Amino acid sequence: MSSQSEWKTSTGFILASAGSAIGLGAMWKFPYMAGIYGGGAFLLLFLLFTIFIGLPLLIMEFTVGKMGRTYTTKIYSKLTGKKWLNIIGWNGNLAVFILFGFYSVIGGWIIIYLGNVILQILSIEEASLTSINFEAIISNPWLTVLGQGIFIFLTMIIVMLGVEKGLEKASKVMMPLLFVFLIIVVIKSLSLDGALDGVRYILQPRLEDISMKGVLFALGQSFFTLSLGTTGMITYASYAPKEMTIKSSAISIVIMNILVSVLAGLAIFPALQSFGYEPQEGPGLLFKVLPLVFSQMGFGNVFYFIFLILFLFAALTSSISLLELNVSNFTKNDNTKRKPIALIASVLVFIISIPATLSFSSLSGITFGAGTIFDNMDFVVSNILMPLGALGTTLVVGQLLDKEALKESFGKDKFKLFAPWYFLIKFIMPAVIILVFVVQLF
Numbered sequence: 001m002s003s004q005s006e007w008k009t010s011t012g013f014i015l016a017s018a019g020s021a022i023g024l025g026a027m028w029k030f031p032y033m034a035g036i037y038g039g040g041a042f043l044l045l046f047l048l049f050t051i052f053i054g055l056p057l058l059i060m061e062f063t064v065g066k067m068g069r070t071y072t073t074k075i076y077s078k079l080t081g082k083k084w085l086n087i088i089g090w091n092g093n094l095a096v097f098i099l100f101g102f103y104s105v106i107g108g109w110i111i112i113y114l115g116n117v118i119l120q121i122l123s124i125e126e127a128s129l130t131s132i133n134f135e136a137i138i139s140n141p142w143l144t145v146l147g148q149g150i151f152i153f154l155t156m157i158i159v160m161l162g163v164e165k166g167l168e169k170a171s172k173v174m175m176p177l178l179f180v181f182l183i184i185v186v187i188k189s190l191s192l193d194g195a196l197d198g199v200r201y202i203l204q205p206r207l208e209d210i211s212m213k214g215v216l217f218a219l220g221q222s223f224f225t226l227s228l229g230t231t232g233m234i235t236y237a238s239y240a241p242k243e244m245t246i247k248s249s250a251i252s253i254v255i256m257n258i259l260v261s262v263l264a265g266l267a268i269f270p271a272l273q274s275f276g277y278e279p280q281e282g283p284g285l286l287f288k289v290l291p292l293v294f295s296q297m298g299f300g301n302v303f304y305f306i307f308l309i310l311f312l313f314a315a316l317t318s319s320i321s322l323l324e325l326n327v328s329n330f331t332k333n334d335n336t337k338r339k340p341i342a343l344i345a346s347v348l349v350f351i352i353s354i355p356a357t358l359s360f361s362s363l364s365g366i367t368f369g370a371g372t373i374f375d376n377m378d379f380v381v382s383n384i385l386m387p388l389g390a391l392g393t394t395l396v397v398g399q400l401l402d403k404e405a406l407k408e409s410f411g412k413d414k415f416k417l418f419a420p421w422y423f424l425i426k427f428i429m430p431a432v433i434i435l436v437f438v439v440q441l442f
């Protein structure tokens with residue numbers, strides 16, 4: 001985005017921030033994490049964390065953005081007068097940089113699948129949706145690096161041209177369409193044999209399935225889907241119109257994120273049981289199961305093609321803001337430097353994304369810490385940098401900012417929510433985040 005106060009209306013702001021927040025997190029990451037960490041138990045934890053921790057933090061980020069109105073590596077010093085606090089902004093910048101590195105791997109898979117389905121529709125390839133072989137695709141280093149390169153390239157071109165506004169407009173159509181498609185897939189999935197087991201798996205919390213790791217990853221997932229701690233949402237709020245309503249915007253984003261996550265779960269798990277996959281498939285889950293669901297529909301490949309386009313769109317509206325964050329922090333909103341900086345950032349992201357992609361092929365043997373290189377990049381972002389960023393911001397908001405100014409930025413307060421929210425941010429959230437860190441260490 002080129003200048004501050006870009007969004008003329010509250011709706012524009014909600015569309016933009018929802019487009020950024022809703023992406024691979026809800027559709028791709030949620031189901032695969034839920035599959036590994038206990039289905040319904042994971043969903044329950046995710047809901048609790050999203051509502052009781054994620055929502056107040058999202059409101060906090062919007063409040064900070066609305067007060068600060070500048071790019072995020074300056075906003076902390078602008079608000080507090082303390083230059084060193086900009087480190088929180090840089091932490092977010094580092095987070096989105098690494099995040100884009102592994103996000104693009106999945107974006108690349110979408111592109112490869114799209115290519116595959118196009119060849120099928122044009123009958124260039126004598127194949128069907130059931131024959132798309134996920135393992136064969138991701139174990140091909142050249143193909144996956146190419147796919148992810150295309151994804152990064154597309155993101156870069158959009159950011160360079162500064163046409164995000166056009167995408168925002170398009171998202172008015174694309175996002176609801178994606179929703180409709182998800183619902184169609186859910187209906188189809190529910191009609192398959194054995195679907196009920198899958199529904200039970202994802203909706204019924206079995207408390208014995210809750211593990212410490214599951215708790216940590218569910219919290220990480222809440223941070224991830226709401227983009228917390230990366231300062232992404234702060235940036236969006238800094239462009240928002242003065243009259244934007246923080247609470248209702250935050251609530252709508254939280255609800256949309258939960259809805260998409262649950263729908264993705266309901267699209268995948270019933271079908272998964274029916275096709276004989278295990279819930280613990282990992283990152284490939286969505287890519288293995290959905291083609292099979294579409295293969296059961298008339299014109300399945302055409303529908304799957306449309307679905308992939310919508311999915312790609314959702315991923316791009318997020319990756320664009322990932323890149324945009326890096327660009328705006330380095331250009332300091334000076335548009336003449338926009339193109340070269342977008343280019344440099346994209347090339348750097350491409351470089352770090354290569355080991356992430358190869359985690360599924362030639363480098364799959366390298367595992368440490370949280371798993372493969374890919375898993376570790378995700379872990380560092382979702383479980384370390386994002387919570388750290390959120391912790392820093394809660395400390396700034398709770399300890400340094402003026403309560404009255406916060407109250408004003410918080411906006412109209414019909415339900416008297418400011419006091420409990422402020423209490424949460426000042427006392428509870430920092431303690432919770434620190435506690436999680438300490439637990440994580442052991």
Ligand code: TRP
Nearest residue numbers: 021023024025224225227230232
């Ligand atoms: N929330 C995004 C998703 O679910 C991922 C994300 C995290 C993000 N932090 C961000 C996107 C910052 C844009 C900017 O896909």
